[in-house]
Amino acid sequence: MPAPIRKAVFPAAGLGTRFLPATKAQPKEMLPLVDKPTIQYGVEEAVNSGVSNIILVTGRGKNAIEDHFDVSTELESFLESRGKREQLDEIRKISSLINVAYVRQGEPLGLGHAVLVTKALIADEPFAVILGDDVIDAEPPALKQMIDVYQQVDSPVIAVERVPADQVSSYGIVDLEPDDDLPAGVHRIRGLVEKPSRSEAPSDLAIIGRYLLTPDIFPALEATGRDQSGEIQLTNGMRRLLETRPLYAFEVNGVRHDTGNKLGYLKAMVYFALKRPDLAEPFREYLESVVVTGARRR
Numbered sequence: 001m002p003a004p005i006r007k008a009v010f011p012a013a014g015l016g017t018r019f020l021p022a023t024k025a026q027p028k029e030m031l032p033l034v035d036k037p038t039i040q041y042g043v044e045e046a047v048n049s050g051v052s053n054i055i056l057v058t059g060r061g062k063n064a065i066e067d068h069f070d071v072s073t074e075l076e077s078f079l080e081s082r083g084k085r086e087q088l089d090e091i092r093k094i095s096s097l098i099n100v101a102y103v104r105q106g107e108p109l110g111l112g113h114a115v116l117v118t119k120a121l122i123a124d125e126p127f128a129v130i131l132g133d134d135v136i137d138a139e140p141p142a143l144k145q146m147i148d149v150y151q152q153v154d155s156p157v158i159a160v161e162r163v164p165a166d167q168v169s170s171y172g173i174v175d176l177e178p179d180d181d182l183p184a185g186v187h188r189i190r191g192l193v194e195k196p197s198r199s200e201a202p203s204d205l206a207i208i209g210r211y212l213l214t215p216d217i218f219p220a221l222e223a224t225g226r227d228q229s230g231e232i233q234l235t236n237g238m239r240r241l242l243e244t245r246p247l248y249a250f251e252v253n254g255v256r257h258d259t260g261n262k263l264g265y266l267k268a269m270v271y272f273a274l275k276r277p278d279l280a281e282p283f284r285e286y287l288e289s290v291v292v293t294g295a296r297r298r
Helices: 038-048 063-068 073-081 085-096 111-116 142-153 165-170 217-222 234-241 262-274 280-297
Strands: 007-011 053-058 099-104 127-130 134-137 157-162 172-177 186-194 205-213 248-251 255-258
Touching (some): 007 038, 038 127, 038 134, 038 142, 053 063, 073 085, 127 142, 134 205, 142 157, 142 205, 142 248, 165 205, 186 234, 217 234, 255 262, 262 280
Parallel strands (some): 007 127, 053 099
Antiparallel strands (some): 157 205, 172 186
8 A cells, every 4th residue: 555645735935916915915825715714725625635734835924824723822712701612613623623834935936846845844755735726625525536546556646627728728738648447537647738838738637736746756856947937847847757657647526716816716705605504595696686787787
């Protein structure tokens, strides 16, 4: 049996410029979806997949993330004194779910560099990488699905999703090697292409924000040069790793939201609000009234 996945890395050192001015004084990872920060959805996914050791890769101005997952004695005392048991239990659950370690990236030099700075904390174990911008609603959790695949193939597993042809240039795209012995949704990777043109894309399977990696990714990243933007790309590191071992792509079963852009964030907000029993009906009525009002104004 392959070694168990016990650690999950959350790169969170980006500047969040797409959401300025909202992110001028707060990390984009702390922007809420209904009443939880986006990063908490990923952390809960890891915990519900059996992974409770969390490594947060942070940078300057990210203290709010650290505070969120820390114990808040004053807040707990206040809620307890007011008899707000439900809120108290929710707050305590946040800090008790996980063991957290923090590492500073220093400069935001790309996703590959963010993974590389965790080398000392990962040591020689396989590990997960979760990008908080990709919020995936799935049962079982997306990471748990990937761990099940990893235990079968004993090699790195990359989450992928089929995207429309006009969107392939926004993603890393996988080139597949036919293998009829693999389960449905699992593919052996022949190559990886970073943001290809529509005509050059080898498939419509785009890499999304979940990875299960083995520790040999670190020497591969160390040998990977910076790209034209001066960053170390994780895709380039995985391409180098592919020279020495197989990599697999897995089509996750679930609903993925890219909250890293404004439209995706708004769609995710509506989606998760409509899943809430306490909000779904009145919120649906409000949305319908907005649609009707908008139609009348036209």
